[in-house]
Amino acid sequence: MSDRKAWFESALKNKYIKKFDYTKFENVERIAGGGFGTVYRANSLNSRKHVALKCLHEHEDDELFYEKFVKELTNILAVNYHDNIIKFYGISLDPSTETYYLVLQYAKDGNLRTYLRNNFGRLDWKIKIQMAKDITDGLHCIHEENIVHRDLVGGMLAYSDPGYLRNPFGYKRNKASDIYSLGVLLWEISSGRPPNLEITKIIKNGEREVFIKGTPEDYIIIYSNAWKDNPNQRPTITNIFDSLENIKLENIYNGLNDNQEAYINNQSQASMDAFSKDSVSQASMDEFSKDSVSFSSSFTTSNGRKVTEVSQVSIENIKANMEITGIDDSSICENNSNISNIS
Structure with a gap:
């Protein structure tokens, strides 16, 4: 034995x-x-x-x-x-x-995507920030235990670290990879929908989802830093939580500006440099294609976090759950991301 x-x-x-x-x-x-x-x-x-x-x-x-x-x-x-x-x-x-x-x-009230789809029109920014803080707080717990989640959104490639997407067989995902995924989740809270950029645009051109009009500029800065191409430039989970705690809601983004254009250009150049260095193999791209098909129907974020490679989280009024799978990416709740106890 x-x-x-x-x-x-x-x-x-x-x-x-x-x-x-x-x-x-x-x-x-x-x-x-x-x-x-x-x-x-x-x-x-x-x-x-x-x-x-x-x-x-x-x-x-x-x-x-x-x-x-x-x-x-x-x-x-x-x-x-x-x-x-x-x-x-x-x-x-x-x-x-x-x-x-x-x-x-069991998280009974559905996943984050479903919740946003059904309730987004009546969510104000105080509620959205609380949702973001709950997810971040859960991931903070996981990282404090030196656990890497690796799959906060259950296999959805659009949430994955670009470094991993370029080299899935050689890139070791770490806490910074979780931070990237969290950044995409925070953007989703601002948009009310999941990301839909083509994977090749993310890893080759450095593109990211567009900023959403009506979003506090401080919030955009938080998730933009989290999804930077260079993992060494991403904040820690503590940095993100502190930023959410001290966020100011007065300055609102109302459309594309010079700052966003500069950010997009910088990201594009960084991604092109990384793409040239890593060069995605055809085998890797084939793997992406297979994953895109097999996981496209199962969204899993969570107002919660995953631990070690797991995920689950909750809040006062909006309870988000993540599973702790350290080895896998499937969630305890349907579609890996749940919000429960919604009052």
């Missing part, structure tokens, strides 16, 4: 981790899938509420499976105290298939 498997079974035996009776779940329904696991919604007969069940994909290598499973648990437990991160309840085993499931909090 591998050390990881022994650790896991010992934790269950000694009740360090709660074990749920799988027969006490009913109406199990698949809601999301990712590279490392599949998420289901189920009714818990014990708690009389919905929970999320996440099963991790098995590997032929038993030791590798338990290594990843234990890593997932470790990341979840590291941030399980935070109000803005989806809660981990325990483990359950389906005796008929011998499949282990993580039992997690």
Whole structure:
């Protein structure tokens, strides 16, 4: 028996981790899938509420499976105290298939995209800033635990670090990669819609989504710094949260100006330099094409954050949840990004 498997079974035996009776779940329904696991919604007969069940994909290598499973648990437990991160309840085993499931909090009120689509017209900037702060606060918790989320939006390439898009097989995503994704999420809060730029325009031409009229200029500065092409020039998660805390809403952006043109030109040159140096291979572009198709229907941001490669978050009135997957990108909520407890 591998050390990881022994650790896991010992934790269950000694009740360090709660074990749920799988027969006490009913109406199990698949809601999301990712590279490392599949998420289901189920009714818990014990708690009389919905929970999320996440099963991790098995590997032929038993030791590798338990290594990843234990890593997932470790990341979840590291941030399980935070109000803005989806809660981990325990483990359950389906005796008929011998499949282990993580039992997690279920975010019931839909994802960020759905929420913005249904409510954007009546959101003022105080609410939008609070949403941005909640997401940022969740990611801050994750980064403080030295966890890299890597996929805040569940496989959506438009939110991915351009460095990774240019070289997905050699680029190691880090905290700065999460910051880039957060920048795109913050822009989405200002626009009410997901990004739709072609990937090649992002990585080759350095283009970014256009600034939205009516957005506070301070807010534009925050997300523009976050999605800079050079990861070394992006702010830390603490910098972003502090900026949101001290944001001024008086100066409003009303259209393209010299500053935006200069920014676009600078980004374009930086991206062209990086593109020339890295040169995207045809194999990489083929991989992008496949991912674009397979993930296009599953948006996953969150008014929340992911930990270690996970995601989930929440707020007072707008609770955003991110899952903590440290190894994968599928969310606990439908489409990986949820807002719950909307009053």
